Amino acid sequence: MRVRSVSFSVLICLALCGPVALYLAERAGAAVPLWLTSEDANYLSGSEESANVAAVATLEGFETKAFQAAVETEVSAHVPAKASALLATAAWQRGAITASNVLFGWECYPTFYDSGIVDIPSESRLAEIAKKADEDITACARRVAAGMDALGREFPDRRFFVYLSPDTLNVSGTPTEGLVSNPLTYEGIQALFEEQDGAFQMIDGDVGYGDFKGQWFSTDHHWNNAGAYAAYCRIASALGFGDELLKPEGEVVYDEPAFYGALARQGLVTGYSDRIADYAFRDFPNLTVSINGNAASEEDVVHREMYAEGGWDANRYANRYAEYYHGDKGLIEFGNPDAPTDAELLIVTDSNSNSMERWLVAHYRTTYALDPRHASVTVGDFLEKHDGVTDVVFIMREANLLYETTEEALALS
Known part of the structure; x- marks a missing residue:
């Protein structure tokens, strides 16, 4: 039980220290591989690359939650290998959807759960789900x-x-x-x-x-x-x-x-x-x-x-x-x-x-x-x-x- 607790604690520490280490490495001008940074993830998710935390580090910023939002954006922008995690998560979800589709035989299906994009495997192409004429x-x-x-x-x-x-x-x-x-x-x-x-x-x-x-x-x-x-x-x-x-x-x-x-x-x-x-x-x-x-x-x-x-x-x-x-x-x-x-x-x-x-x-x-x-x-x-x-x-x-x-x-x- 103690080994399991220590191992879990080490993993948590690594997860928490990862964004800090990446942030410091980038600020120091270290050559960090693109796959390790969140640049790929920003292209994939359309998220902001960074936020000016110092500009909203005030009492007003804290009250309006602008400070918390900026910190969250900055931490998210420095999660190591974030793109790989996004792609891996989507891939296993797509695998589950593909397996379940054997029963239904749909021509196309979502690329991951709740995705607005569908995969058309027979055509090796992707498509957007049609809109309703509301x-x-x-x-x-x-x-x-x-x-x-x-x-x-x-x-x-x-x-x-x-x-x-x-x-x-x-x-x-x-x-x-x-x-x-x-x-x-x-x-x-x-x-x-x-x-x-x-x-x-x-x-x-x-x-x-x-x-x-x-x-x-x-x-x-x-x-x-x-x-x-x-x-x-x-x-x-x-x-x-x-x-x-x-x-x-x-x-x-x-x-x-x-x-x-x-x-x-x-x-x-x-x-x-x-x-x-x-x-x-x-x-x-x-x-x-x-x-x-x-x-x-x-x-x-x-x-x-x-x-x-x-x-x-x-x-x-x-x-x-x-x-x-x-x-x-x-x-x-x-x-x-x-x-x-x-x-x-x-x-x-x-x-x-x-x-x-x-x-x-x-x-x-x-x-x-x-x-x-x-x-x-x-x-x-x-x-x-x-x-x-x-x-x-x-x-x-x-x-x-x-x-x-x-x-x-x-x-x-």
């Missing part, structure tokens, strides 16, 4: 659609388009439809928008699940290179450039680094991964770029040189989609001096356009990519200040299109 999301869709209709009426000299990017939540035929009652489908969202009189045009972006599997990453909610190009073709054709579409002459596929997308990170699955790819075009125009008003370059929006030189993030769970293309920005302005027209395009977007906006740029003298999640200006105010804009295209997935930031961006000036 009253709140239906009402939000109607408000956003009404806002777009009102915006189109306020600026009758501009053309307005909406391209809803499908994902595993709503694409036609997704296996997760059968996991919930009354799922929110792509067709259902389109129907809600088409209730409006039509001061904007919906561009159909839906694809069958069979095509979807080849055009979206297997571990991420974004489209891959093929899907981005297919979306570009649909959007550019709707804008009137069907006879002038860019034609790829080759594709570059980066065997390294492996891309563990958002679904893999959230689902704590490392058995599947993707690869980043990009198309090459002959006679692609030379573009000018500015980001949030600061001069930039094409390399800042597509990091070809960095990838060719192997300069990617060493963390295996880094967001390769944002890393290769670009992270989300409030406003990117593209200039195309070789454009055959003076027309200007405004793309109101989320991260889905990051991989293909430069292709639409080829058809306009100036193109703006505005992300309402990172910009404070409304679309109406922006159009008032940029009277050269002739076309406006909303390119978003449902999670951001039907969201408060989009509603705020649609507020009329």
